[in-house]
Structure formats: C-alpha cells, structure tokens
Amino acid sequence: MSVHAMTAPPSLDLGALMRSRRAARKPKMTQEALATALGYSKSWVCRVEGGQIVPQIETLLHIAAVLDIPPDDLITAAHPLGRDPVQDPQTLGSGVTTAATVTAGDHAKEDAVRRRGFLTGAAGLGAVMVTGSPATATARPPADPAAALEEGLFRPPAVGPVPLGQLDRALHRARMDFRHARYQALGTELPLLLAAADTTRDHLTGHAREQACTLAAYAYSLAGELASKMHSEAVWVAADRALAAGRASGQPAPIGEAARMLSVAMRRAGRHHQAADLLVHTDRQLADDSTEQALAVRAAMLLTCGYTVAHYGDRTAALNMVDEAESIGQRLRYGPGLEQVTIQATREQCASFRLSVFNKLGTPDEAVPVVRRANPNRFPTAERRARFHTDAARMWHQIGNDTRTFAALRAVEHEAPEEARRPSVKALTADLLYSSTNLPGLREFAARTGVHS
Known part of the structure; x- marks a missing residue:
C-alpha cells in the first residue's frame, strides 16, 4: 500500500485533507495542477479547500482518484456527522453543493466541465471516478457507439475497484440508457463500467467475488446487446466475456442471459443450428431452477431461440417456443427484481417475436x-x-x-x-x-x- 493510500486522520476536514495530500505528493501538487487534473479552475479548488464549496459525490470521487485518497475518507471529511450541507439553488444539477453563495457567473464557468453525467445518477461510480480523467468525463459521445465500445473492449481504461453497491447502480443506469435507446451515451459509458467490473471482481474473494462476477456478466451481456445493435463483431468478445463471468458467478440467470447473447452472435454469423443448440442446452441447465429470475431468463432464451430456428425454416418449433415463452411469462410479475433480463416475455413482447418469426419465415401476411x-x-x-x-x-x-x-x-x-x-x-x-x-x-x-x- 502506498503512503498516499493510508487512512486519513479523522480530524482533517475536506480542505485540510486535500492540502495535506497535495503536499505529500512528489513533487508537491499545486492548486493549479490539481485544478487542471480535475477539469476545474484554480479558484474553484481554492473555494473547496477554503470550505466555501462542498462538491457532490461524483466530484469527490474524482478528487479521491487524483489525490489517491480512500473515497470513504474524503466523503467523511466532506460530510462529517452532524453536518447537513444546504445546496444552493443556483447550483442544483451542476455538480456542487455550496456552503457559501456562488455567483451565477461562477456557476456558468464551472458548469461546462460537468456536462457528462453517465454514472453521476448512479450514486458514485462515474467516469471521473474510475479514470481520474476529466477528458473522459466531459467528452461528447462519439458518432459511432460501436467504435467507443470496441476501443473499451480491446484497450480498457485503467480503473480501480469500486463498492459493489455503486457498481450495481452504475449497471442499472447503463441498462436504463439501453432501454431508452441512448446508444451514443451507452457506447461511451460501457468501457468504464466493464473495466470497473473486471477490476472490482479481481480484488474480491468468496461471495463478494461471485456477486461482482454476476454484475460483470450482466454488464458484458449489455455490451453484447449494444454491439449487436450496431452490427459490430465485438458482440463475440462481449458475449464470450459475459459467459465466462456468468459461469464464475455460479448463478444460472447471468449464465442464461450470457448464453442468449452468445447465440445472437452465432446467429448473426450464420451459425443458426449451433445457436439454437446452445440455447436448448442452456435451457436444460436452468430447468431445475424455479426462481423467477431463472424462469424469466428461460423465457427470454425461448423467444430468441424461436426467432433463431425460423432462420432455417422450422416454423413449428419457432412458434411453439414463442408459445412456451408466453406461458412462462404469464406466471411472472416483471418488475425491479427482473430488470437484468433484457427481453421480457410479456404478451406484447411475445407478439413482437411472432411478428419477427413470420417475417423471417417469409410469410408477412400472417x-x-x-x-x-x-x-x-x-x-x-x-x-x-x-x-x-x-x-x-x-x-x-x-x-x-x-x-x-x-x-x-x-x-x-x-x-x-x-x-x-x-x-x-x-x-x-x-x-x-x-x-x-x-x-x-x-x-x-x-x-x-x-x-x-
């Protein structure tokens, strides 16, 4: 453990802790250098260290990454027990909490460096946290979501481990971006999430590691969904990593979701029979698991398999699989507990897959x-x-x-x-x-x- 990663003295307030860590660096880091690293102005750093501004959680985590301070220590220093900071109306949504009045001009200057907000709403795991790079946090999404995802898969950013709760909330936010079809933002965000998931599980053991593997499996499955949307060959990489993480988790649901994603990659490559075989085999593995999550994943696999077998003209099998999926879906109550499953076997979803099957069979009139x-x-x-x-x-x-x-x-x-x-x-x-x-x-x-x- 480096000297900078040691636990901070509990008596230090936020400003004192930041000053002490700047001074401890070799060479000493100036306020101006810290401001540059954070993407803020020198005057903003002065106000933070002077107790005039208390940054919000994602900015505190960025500061922790730059100064090599344990995040919990910095957050405790910023929000000691008994303190209830009041957020200035002028800075709502801008990324800072103030203990003194901040002028509209100051707010306008600082707001430009805080426009990107992927995991800001995920309560702590942000781009700035895991990379320490203001450029990543403030960059506009690329025109091609697949390009950013491929870059992240093959050259992942350097990140540190994060608490599982924050990783879970980050995954939830990414999933919401997918469900709202915000693909450009998702392409920018996923590399950070995937790298954080990998690093976090590598630093854990036992049950905590299995939980991290579960989150990593779902994150890579989500990456596979995006790659598939963009017709990117990265779907193979994402799906393979999802399946490996799912197997390491020991949980059937992430394994099933990853297998479904891998079957999509196989189907897109023209390997329709192999894709269907993979789904049937995985479905048998989940057959003894009666949990709602496992049932929901089985239904999703059946829908995907039905569409897959339609590619080689097996009409009966395709429609029977959609019917079976709908039968399972009628027994489930889809809600927050099943949000990890991308495809939900509701009546409408099953109708949508019947439509896909008829299209693929070449019988659009039906x-x-x-x-x-x-x-x-x-x-x-x-x-x-x-x-x-x-x-x-x-x-x-x-x-x-x-x-x-x-x-x-x-x-x-x-x-x-x-x-x-x-x-x-x-x-x-x-x-x-x-x-x-x-x-x-x-x-x-x-x-x-x-x-x-």
Missing part, C-alpha cells in the same frame, strides 16, 4: 393481424417499442406497402431517434428511398437518419 392487434404503448421500453415498429416496417416492406413501411419507420424515429440510425434500419430506409415510390418527407427522414441519396 404477421398483419399480429401488428393490428398489438398496442405499442404496452411495450415496457422505448427500445422495445422501436424494435416492434422496425419489424412492422419489415413486414409492410415485404408486402410491398411503401406508405405503411414509411409510417412504421417514422414511428421508430418517434420512439427512439437513435434506433432509426441503426445499420439495419438505415438499410430498410435506403431500400425505400431508392424505390420508385415518391413519399413526402422520405428524403428528409433519410437525411436525418444518416441515409444519403
């Missing part, structure tokens, strides 16, 4: 009643609603109804604009654009979603 009966508002997330409208667009496109195809594509954009920029959706838009049909607004839609005429 899917028309499914679309007409479905209520998109009952889908649980923007991502799932957009997926339904995408499959509806494919159905109408196969039938040859360009007007309804375009209406479905516009519904995709309405629900989740970033879904409309996915490669498969852009390909569908391009097909429509280059057809003989002259649909009002189509060229503008194509331009907005990145399809060029």
Whole structure:
C-alpha cells in the first residue's frame, strides 16, 4: 500500500485533507495542477479547500482518484456527522453543493466541465471516478457507439475497484440508457463500467467475488446487446466475456442471459443450428431452477431461440417456443427484481417475436393481424417499442406497402431517434428511398437518419 493510500486522520476536514495530500505528493501538487487534473479552475479548488464549496459525490470521487485518497475518507471529511450541507439553488444539477453563495457567473464557468453525467445518477461510480480523467468525463459521445465500445473492449481504461453497491447502480443506469435507446451515451459509458467490473471482481474473494462476477456478466451481456445493435463483431468478445463471468458467478440467470447473447452472435454469423443448440442446452441447465429470475431468463432464451430456428425454416418449433415463452411469462410479475433480463416475455413482447418469426419465415401476411392487434404503448421500453415498429416496417416492406413501411419507420424515429440510425434500419430506409415510390418527407427522414441519396 502506498503512503498516499493510508487512512486519513479523522480530524482533517475536506480542505485540510486535500492540502495535506497535495503536499505529500512528489513533487508537491499545486492548486493549479490539481485544478487542471480535475477539469476545474484554480479558484474553484481554492473555494473547496477554503470550505466555501462542498462538491457532490461524483466530484469527490474524482478528487479521491487524483489525490489517491480512500473515497470513504474524503466523503467523511466532506460530510462529517452532524453536518447537513444546504445546496444552493443556483447550483442544483451542476455538480456542487455550496456552503457559501456562488455567483451565477461562477456557476456558468464551472458548469461546462460537468456536462457528462453517465454514472453521476448512479450514486458514485462515474467516469471521473474510475479514470481520474476529466477528458473522459466531459467528452461528447462519439458518432459511432460501436467504435467507443470496441476501443473499451480491446484497450480498457485503467480503473480501480469500486463498492459493489455503486457498481450495481452504475449497471442499472447503463441498462436504463439501453432501454431508452441512448446508444451514443451507452457506447461511451460501457468501457468504464466493464473495466470497473473486471477490476472490482479481481480484488474480491468468496461471495463478494461471485456477486461482482454476476454484475460483470450482466454488464458484458449489455455490451453484447449494444454491439449487436450496431452490427459490430465485438458482440463475440462481449458475449464470450459475459459467459465466462456468468459461469464464475455460479448463478444460472447471468449464465442464461450470457448464453442468449452468445447465440445472437452465432446467429448473426450464420451459425443458426449451433445457436439454437446452445440455447436448448442452456435451457436444460436452468430447468431445475424455479426462481423467477431463472424462469424469466428461460423465457427470454425461448423467444430468441424461436426467432433463431425460423432462420432455417422450422416454423413449428419457432412458434411453439414463442408459445412456451408466453406461458412462462404469464406466471411472472416483471418488475425491479427482473430488470437484468433484457427481453421480457410479456404478451406484447411475445407478439413482437411472432411478428419477427413470420417475417423471417417469409410469410408477412400472417404477421398483419399480429401488428393490428398489438398496442405499442404496452411495450415496457422505448427500445422495445422501436424494435416492434422496425419489424412492422419489415413486414409492410415485404408486402410491398411503401406508405405503411414509411409510417412504421417514422414511428421508430418517434420512439427512439437513435434506433432509426441503426445499420439495419438505415438499410430498410435506403431500400425505400431508392424505390420508385415518391413519399413526402422520405428524403428528409433519410437525411436525418444518416441515409444519403
């Protein structure tokens, strides 16, 4: 353990602790150097050390990372027992809590360096915490979410271990970004989350390590979902790591979710029979687990498997698997306890998979009643609603109804604009654009979603 990582004297307040750690560094770190490392101004650091500003949790964790202070020590120094800091109305949402008045001009200057907020809302695990890099924390999301994810998978950022509770909340926030189809933000955030999950489990043993492996498995499965959305070959890497972490966790649910993700990678590579075999084998492994989580994962695997076998024309098996998944889903009450499962076997979700199966079987006419009966508002997330409208667009496109195809594509954009920029959706838009049909607004839609005429 380095001298800088030793427990801080409990008598030090926040400013004194920061000053002492700056002085202890070799060479001594100035306020200006600390400000540069944090992405703030020197005057801001002066106010923090002078007791005028008490930063919020994510900023404190950034300071802890830069000065090599145990986070708990710094947080305790900032919020000693009996102190109830009051947040100045001018700084609500800006990342600081003030013990004195901060001018609007000061707020405007400081706000520019705190705009990125991935895991800010996850109560402590932020980009600034795990990297100590203000550039990572403040950078705008890249145009290509897959590029950032691939960079993170193959060249992960250097991070430190974090408490499991914070890791769990960070994963929840990332999952919410996926469900709201915020893929650019997610592509930026996931590398930090994945690196933190890996480092955390490597520093733990026993039951705590198994918990960390579970979180890592779900995080890598989520990375696989994003890679699949973007048609990135990184889906193989993410799915493989998810399965390895799931097996290390000893828990059936993360294993099942990871296996489902790996089957998606296999299916995209044209290995349809192998993908189906993997899902069937994993389903048998979960058959003796009657927990709701295991049942929910089994239902998700059945839906994925049904769509997979439709790729090689097994209509009966495909529809039977969707029916079985719906039967399981009727016995479950989907809620916070089952949020780890990406695909939920609700009535609407199962209808959406029937639509996908009919499309893949080349019988879109059979899917028309499914679309007409479905209520998109009952889908649980923007991502799932957009997926339904995408499959509806494919159905109408196969039938040859360009007007309804375009209406479905516009519904995709309405629900989740970033879904409309996915490669498969852009390909569908391009097909429509280059057809003989002259649909009002189509060229503008194509331009907005990145399809060029």
